[in-house]
Amino acid sequence: MLDGSFSTVGVIAIVLMFISLVILLGPIFARGFGAFVFKGTVEYRKLMLDKFGRGDRERIIAEVAGAAKTREPVYELMEQFRVELKEKDYDYRSRYGQPFKELEELVEDLFGPAPGSSMPVLVRGQYGQTRWDRANVKLGNILFIEEYDYSDSSKMGELVLVPRADLFAGTSLEPLFRLLESDIEKMMRPRTTVYWRFLFDGSYDSHFFGGIWPELLGTFYLAIGAMLFAVPLGVITAIYLAEYAGDSRFVSLLRTCISSLAGVPSIVFGLFGLAFFINAIHVSPSKSVLAGSFTLALLVLPTVIRASEEAIKAVPRSYKEGAMSLGAGKWRTVVTVILPAALPGILTSIIISLGRAAGETAPIIFTAAVSVGKPLALWETMSQPTPALPWNIYNLATEHEAVDEIRHVQYGMVVTLIVLVLLLNITAIVLRARISKKLRG
Amino acid sequence: MNNDIGELRKPEIRGPDRSPDRTGSIITAKDFSVYYWKKAAVSEVSFDIPARQVTAIIGPSGCGKSTFLRAINRMNDLIPGCTTSGLLSLGGQDLYSSKVDVVSLRKMVGMVFQKPNPFPKSIFDNVAYGPRIHGARDRGALSNIVRRSLERAALWDEVKGRLSDNALGLSGGQQQRLCIARAIAVEPKILLMDEPASALDPQSTSRIEDLIGELRREYTIVIVTHNMQQAARVSDMTAFFYEGDLIEFGETTQIFTNPTEKRTEDYITGRFG
Amino acid sequence: MPDVIKTADSERLRDGLLMSKGALRMQSVGALAGRSILIAIASSSLIAILFIFYFIIRDALPFFQIEGIREFLTSTRWYPSREEAEFGALAIFFGSALVTLGAVVVAVPMGVLAALCLSDILPFSIRQVVKPVIEMLAAIPSVVYGFFALVVFAPLMQERGGSMLAAGAWIIFAPLAVLATAVLSDLLSSRLDGKARLVSQIVSVALVGGLFLAGLLRMHGFLVGLTIVSGTNALNVSIILGIMALPTIVSVSEDALNAVGRDLREGSYALGATRAETLLRVVVPAARSGIMAAVILGVMRAIGETMVVWMASGNAARIPGPWFNFLEPIRTLTATIAGDMGEADHVTGSARYHVLFVMALCLLMFAFISNLASEIILRRARKRGSV
Numbered sequence A: 001m002l003d004g005s006f007s008t009v010g011v012i013a014i015v016l017m018f019i020s021l022v023i024l025l026g027p028i029f030a031r032g033f034g035a036f037v038f039k040g041t042v043e044y045r046k047l048m049l050d051k052f053g054r055g056d057r058e059r060i061i062a063e064v065a066g067a068a069k070t071r072e073p074v075y076e077l078m079e080q081f082r083v084e085l086k087e088k089d090y091d092y093r094s095r096y097g098q099p100f101k102e103l104e105e106l107v108e109d110l111f112g113p114a115p116g117s118s119m120p121v122l123v124r125g126q127y128g129q130t131r132w133d134r135a136n137v138k139l140g141n142i143l144f145i146e147e148y149d150y151s152d153s154s155k156m157g158e159l160v161l162v163p164r165a166d167l168f169a170g171t172s173l174e175p176l177f178r179l180l181e182s183d184i185e186k187m188m189r190p191r192t193t194v195y196w197r198f199l200f201d202g203s204y205d206s207h208f209f210g211g212i213w214p215e216l217l218g219t220f221y222l223a224i225g226a227m228l229f230a231v232p233l234g235v236i237t238a239i240y241l242a243e244y245a246g247d248s249r250f251v252s253l254l255r256t257c258i259s260s261l262a263g264v265p266s267i268v269f270g271l272f273g274l275a276f277f278i279n280a281i282h283v284s285p286s287k288s289v290l291a292g293s294f295t296l297a298l299l300v301l302p303t304v305i306r307a308s309e310e311a312i313k314a315v316p317r318s319y320k321e322g323a324m325s326l327g328a329g330k331w332r333t334v335v336t337v338i339l340p341a342a343l344p345g346i347l348t349s350i351i352i353s354l355g356r357a358a359g360e361t362a363p364i365i366f367t368a369a370v371s372v373g374k375p376l377a378l379w380e381t382m383s384q385p386t387p388a389l390p391w392n393i394y395n396l397a398t399e400h401e402a403v404d405e406i407r408h409v410q411y412g413m414v415v416t417l418i419v420l421v422l423l424l425n426i427t428a429i430v431l432r433a434r435i436s437k438k439l440r441g
Numbered sequence B: 001m002n003n004d005i006g007e008l009r010k011p012e013i014r015g016p017d018r019s020p021d022r023t024g025s026i027i028t029a030k031d032f033s034v035y036y037w038k039k040a041a042v043s044e045v046s047f048d049i050p051a052r053q054v055t056a057i058i059g060p061s062g063c064g065k066s067t068f069l070r071a072i073n074r075m076n077d078l079i080p081g082c083t084t085s086g087l088l089s090l091g092g093q094d095l096y097s098s099k100v101d102v103v104s105l106r107k108m109v110g111m112v113f114q115k116p117n118p119f120p121k122s123i124f125d126n127v128a129y130g131p132r133i134h135g136a137r138d139r140g141a142l143s144n145i146v147r148r149s150l151e152r153a154a155l156w157d158e159v160k161g162r163l164s165d166n167a168l169g170l171s172g173g174q175q176q177r178l179c180i181a182r183a184i185a186v187e188p189k190i191l192l193m194d195e196p197a198s199a200l201d202p203q204s205t206s207r208i209e210d211l212i213g214e215l216r217r218e219y220t221i222v223i224v225t226h227n228m229q230q231a232a233r234v235s236d237m238t239a240f241f242y243e244g245d246l247i248e249f250g251e252t253t254q255i256f257t258n259p260t261e262k263r264t265e266d267y268i269t270g271r272f273g
Numbered sequence C: 001m002p003d004v005i006k007t008a009d010s011e012r013l014r015d016g017l018l019m020s021k022g023a024l025r026m027q028s029v030g031a032l033a034g035r036s037i038l039i040a041i042a043s044s045s046l047i048a049i050l051f052i053f054y055f056i057i058r059d060a061l062p063f064f065q066i067e068g069i070r071e072f073l074t075s076t077r078w079y080p081s082r083e084e085a086e087f088g089a090l091a092i093f094f095g096s097a098l099v100t101l102g103a104v105v106v107a108v109p110m111g112v113l114a115a116l117c118l119s120d121i122l123p124f125s126i127r128q129v130v131k132p133v134i135e136m137l138a139a140i141p142s143v144v145y146g147f148f149a150l151v152v153f154a155p156l157m158q159e160r161g162g163s164m165l166a167a168g169a170w171i172i173f174a175p176l177a178v179l180a181t182a183v184l185s186d187l188l189s190s191r192l193d194g195k196a197r198l199v200s201q202i203v204s205v206a207l208v209g210g211l212f213l214a215g216l217l218r219m220h221g222f223l224v225g226l227t228i229v230s231g232t233n234a235l236n237v238s239i240i241l242g243i244m245a246l247p248t249i250v251s252v253s254e255d256a257l258n259a260v261g262r263d264l265r266e267g268s269y270a271l272g273a274t275r276a277e278t279l280l281r282v283v284v285p286a287a288r289s290g291i292m293a294a295v296i297l298g299v300m301r302a303i304g305e306t307m308v309v310w311m312a313s314g315n316a317a318r319i320p321g322p323w324f325n326f327l328e329p330i331r332t333l334t335a336t337i338a339g340d341m342g343e344a345d346h347v348t349g350s351a352r353y354h355v356l357f358v359m360a361l362c363l364l365m366f367a368f369i370s371n372l373a374s375e376i377i378l379r380r381a382r383k384r385g386s387v
Ligand SMILES: Nc1ncnc2c1ncn2[C@@H]1O[C@H](COP(=O)(O)OP(=O)(O)O)[C@@H](O)[C@H]1O
Pocket: B036, B041, B059, B060, B061, B062, B063, B064, B065, B066, B067, B068, B079
């Protein structure tokens, strides 16, 4: 019985681990998918035409006109009420003035600026809701008012939805709500849209519209830059440790340093990067991709060293003996025989470290990352900071002015980052499996 | 081990010429010892290995055969704690003098290992490896060298169509012949072979043995083996090692038919080992 | 034996072997230079560690000159941006400790059990599947965990916190209770024989099991009744940090368990011990140093983590009341550094800037010491011959 329960508990622990992975990735993948495939409204197609020049111009203009036509009754009702409001007495005005203004704003939120009104400066104000799911949320805000019911003092306030139509009951505006509810599809024209260019588009108005190219590119720059510094250092150190170092004091000190470096919290790397690369030796006047790459390189260095050393040590001794018996010197043997044989293993470690560098946030907060920025040209990486996926996920999820409005962008970024990192890791796993197969026979 | 001496072929006198330097000794050991961390693995052996003949070293496992062989091209330098004393000379030059260039030594003394160890590269690159590190760059010259080496190693006909294939795809016997080709591609004077056929099947073994018969025209060959029929078949001279000591050294016919030492006789008749 | 016959051939041989004095010197100089360059490059990690310590300490020291250390360590009042700035970091230290403790409670039992399962219980083919899952858990970037904690987990906790907690508690504690019952009843009746043993086993299972069941039911009642005011709290962060520390704990302790020799296990089986007995009495004790090192590394992972705590801990710099109340928001050292440096950045030289380096120094020292400790433990174990 002890035996059985023991096994069961162990298996449960493993199953729990599986479950946590599924719980973690499930919702993220499900919703992240929505950044790429969703129901786009007519506003989306208008935006794409205006800002990116995409789509069939004639058709979209016709569609926009058609949608505008179906929206006309809404604006007519509102205009009528506006006139009515002006004519009525003070009481009436003070009763409906504020609610009507609120309604006007909500409608603008849903449909974009009313015909004839002036164009807002911010891009987010120039268009209505581009996504059908968001449009429905906005419609809900028009149709219902959220109120909290505090009548039961023993509990927290409970949310109740009050139809906004009740507010305007008996006025000329009352039909508006039924009209919106029934005709919203005609007014917004949702259609299933595949937006794969989400990855390669720049963003408009701090991610209200558009894609994540600057972030993606910044992540590439940072990760690859980090590897440019970490790989030579790491592989040469690994060669030293595996082929040259004996068992001296110095070597064991070196090993201790490597494991200590691996244990340094990532935020401390960030502070160090700020204090050293930027404030002390001024690799760039302020944050830059270069400084961030240096910092990330230090962070992944131990991983590269350890994995490369293992890969080098796994090369059969007989190769080395063969080369030396032909008169090759030690360094020559390393370069011409050992490294090529260890290359797949070293590559595995590089790929894993690449994923690690791409996903780290804390080290780049003070050294490389900004919230909003253009995609950088290669030479600009020496001196300019960049947006990057991990940092912007944090930023959009916590510090953005309209966190709830751009959930799809946040999820899209998260999914992109996860897919990137997992693809790298799966490549590494497959590569490693093939190496071990080869080594076995 | 089957030790039916009657089956042993008497080594015939091979090769038409016995030029003067064939009879001269090329490697001389005098009170030569090798130690691993002060423990002697080879102790005070003295004998001369003749040029352009096949010298076999036999003896029970662990008696220091490989250690002695690896001392000749200083492969033991790689092993931490390995030191030598006494004299081991090649062409009269003390090999352990500080003036000796190990790279030139190893170029002059090729080695074939017990387990075939081709590099995980193409067949061509394997053979061209040695010439390349000694400075050959010209593609045409390299091709010639590769071809000639493979021909001499009796492998050319089998691989000529697929020189760019990975060497690890060859069979064990082919791999070992490739290693021989790789060793002779740098034109050594001496070939050391450490049980070159012990990991191979009988058919490959006999091909390797035939090959050794061919190569002895041009090279001095020192072969370690624990297979006594093999030693008798391929060698001109035989040295019997036992626990680090050289017990007996002489012509193979003499060693196998009329050993002077009791222990040699015991060993080759299979009383131990 | 005849002397060496010096022929023209051997003359040539000899010349080929020797090196001129110049070449010899060149070679040794070259080798020395190469080796020095190699060592210089290989020392980059050593230099990096020294530089990290130097620059963190250099920017931390001014804080002690400006503000001293007393307030920092004893007060819980953290108002760095006020006119009359106050730098009491006690609550922040406490927050770090609390979530680390929480993460340990979540990760260690699960991680060690999973490692045991991987090394001794599951067949090889299943291990091949589980390993990549663990690697994936380790590979997922921390900001993704943070995002999940903030956007998915926190609202969920806020909405149906009580029932969720109860379910979680059942999942974790019910198997543990069963296991504990089994172990206890086994221990209680190990001295007895035959019928008496059976009776004693049944009685003890009923007793101990009943006790555990009652405890679990009470816990359930308590948890279901809870309302969680804010989903961004110490519990949320602890759970997520625990999951993040799992891969480290599993893989390091699995290595330790695997290093316990087959012969030790077989010896135990030969004496008639069951698998569970073998694991508990032989394998785990033999691997305990390795498991200890795994736990230390897991703790390091949890305490050094930034993004999750920054995003989902609530960032309130005060000690929860009562102190073990995991449902209140807390604030950690890492999150304070990340959050405050943005504002302190352009006031380089102020106490506000330097205090963050003091915190970084504390983290660094902690990581360094833990790392040394785990290394020493492992090294000693290796010397004893049982990792
Ligand atoms: N690298 C080494 N370190 C220490 N001792 C060694 C090493 N290689 C071989 N020996 C010892 O030296 C002796 C001779 O070994 P070896 O020359 O390999 O024997 P053989 O090739 O005749 O079987 C053996 O006792 C062996 O244990």
